[in-house]
Amino acid sequence: MTQAAGIVSVLTDFGIRDPFVGVMKAVMLSIDRDLRLVDLAHGARAQDLVEGEFFLSTSHRFFPTGTVHLVVVDPGVGTERKAIVAQTSAGWFVAPDNGVLECILGDARVRAVDVARHALTPLSRTFHGRDVFAPVAARLASGQLCFDDVGPEHGPVRLESSSIDSAGDEISGAVVSVDHFGNLITNIPGVEAARLAEPIVRLGGREVALRSTYGNVQSGTLVAVVNAYETVEVAVRNGSAAAVLSLAHGAPVAVRSGA
Amino acid sequence: MTQAAGIVSVLTDFGIRDPFVGVMKAVMLSIDRDLRLVDLAHGARAQDLVEGEFFLSTSHRFFPTGTVHLVVVDPGVGTERKAIVAQTSAGWFVAPDNGVLECILGDARVRAVDVARHALTPLSRTFHGRDVFAPVAARLASGQLCFDDVGPEHGPVRLESSSIDSAGDEISGAVVSVDHFGNLITNIPGVEAARLAEPIVRLGGREVALRSTYGNVQSGTLVAVVNAYETVEVAVRNGSAAAVLSLAHGAPVAVRSGA
């Protein structure tokens, strides 16, 4: 069995202007003052499960084994959706049962949180990040709660929309994130694109050849690269591709061979 | 006597683009490398004492007993306003003497900071967060400074504008915060609104029935709920009420019975 490492990574769509993330940390430190709390990101688009799942899927493997990943992108708060904990060989993932953990569900055991036992009281209707997810994550990370005591086994909701489609010589996907620099980040794996001869990326009515690095083009020029997420990305060197192409989340993208 | 827990919560209106919060943390770690420093929020509206006080009033009770709360919303920096420390049974609160600590002053003992003894030298005229508040908070949190040595007892400035008014069957208040999602957050306590039969919230020329949760309405619809701050909030499910109603901080709000 993996041992809890005393580390909680925190991924939300709360932004950082409000005290919501800070209060979740307060709750966790009240349970164990010695926990290491690491902000993974709080800027996922509000209630965008696809972007939240993408951030998690491309980031979680860099954390130490035994980390607890606390993920709160929760458009269904106040409905009957369950809170779940997924256990893998890498650690634990605490989140609403809405598909945001899709990337790790294939290899995971999943339990629904017994809210009556584990939540803060009184339980609010609008902030389960504070009242349910944070206390469960903190108790798992500190070793005060073991996975088998979380609640009953549960078949989790799956997320369908983030898949890509390979038909013939073309791979179809979508923009799943637009980063701080305006880079358009797709869900098409670089390794898939690299199987095509002289790959060409098409989006927003433009075609852009896939290069090995930003440095291959002049400043201000469109370029497609395999990014640090290991997916295809369209950028403008020293500029914003989102602004130049007027594209945002969900824009369709295709990669074909230019040979 | 409460023992210092070695934890400092940090609440400012500095935003996070600049190194101001980072430098305050550097000063605190230079005093005690083992302090736990927790960002409560840095996105309070610039120099908005009402929003800063609201963030503190609704959040501080989630921290461990013995926490030092460092609050820097300081429109009067460079004037003669005092720096103060307030002590309650929960811990300590370090802030400018401008009312931003209103929520805890009722039960607190208050001392003015002896700046000549406790500030960094040279003392700047524009950044007392770094030069006065951070070193005092760090020394209190680490046990190097006890409350009685902070400076002389002091009658603090009080904040008047955040109060609500109950006249007859109507409760009047205001929007005190607009969160990351565009939810309009008022200072009207949910427990007060719940005393009315079938409560109706009026703001921006619209009337919205108070519901128990977002999940009671369709996506895109206005809804009023009691939020995680335990106050009345007007939201658009999966949208932005601030955009839909074109309202911001200070907008008047009333709750009446619809029965």
Added chain:
Amino acid sequence: MTQAAGIVSVLTDFGIRDPFVGVMKAVMLSIDRDLRLVDLAHGARAQDLVEGEFFLSTSHRFFPTGTVHLVVVDPGVGTERKAIVAQTSAGWFVAPDNGVLECILGDARVRAVDVARHALTPLSRTFHGRDVFAPVAARLASGQLCFDDVGPEHGPVRLESSSIDSAGDEISGAVVSVDHFGNLITNIPGVEAARLAEPIVRLGGREVALRSTYGNVQSGTLVAVVNAYETVEVAVRNGSAAAVLSLAHGAPVAVRSGA
């Protein structure tokens, strides 16, 4: 020899909406779970070496001796630019070799990072913050890597554009940062301006007298002060000078005597 303090300060232009900073921290905690990781700032303008260098130059001295400063403002990622470590009596500075460390290079010994030895594998072409800079910083901070083993001695790239010019009775400089409040922050040292009799600051076609503090003018009025960076700054009391004057990074500024 300075001892590593187990502290890493992190300065980037990544913003905080994406998981890039969080993943760098994950890499560092995987190397040493006990490191103290402190966000200095992540809001430097994208790929703006002048603002990044300004943030570092005005902030690093507040950290404890033995801190490792990790600085990732890296417009040349994917080109042949080197990664470097600079050692001073205060600690270590890990960054791309592009001049962003200008402020400390005068007194530093500099080595180029032996990337083949020290980077994560596989090494991406787009995110050396994660793959090169974070692991080197974490190993230095934890004492697992000593400076002499970083790589060969190296003559670093210098940054020229951030200098000021004193001709006759006038000091010329530029706006190098615009903070969260809209204050226009220049690179003209307050101590230089103070040598002039009755100094007057000129920018954007306006002239503003240098005062000792914001408190000297009415709300809504332009004022020039020496700020917490110890440089000349033009502000609007309780407002935004950037908005009022329609000025941004790079705007020319001069200070002359008004006597």
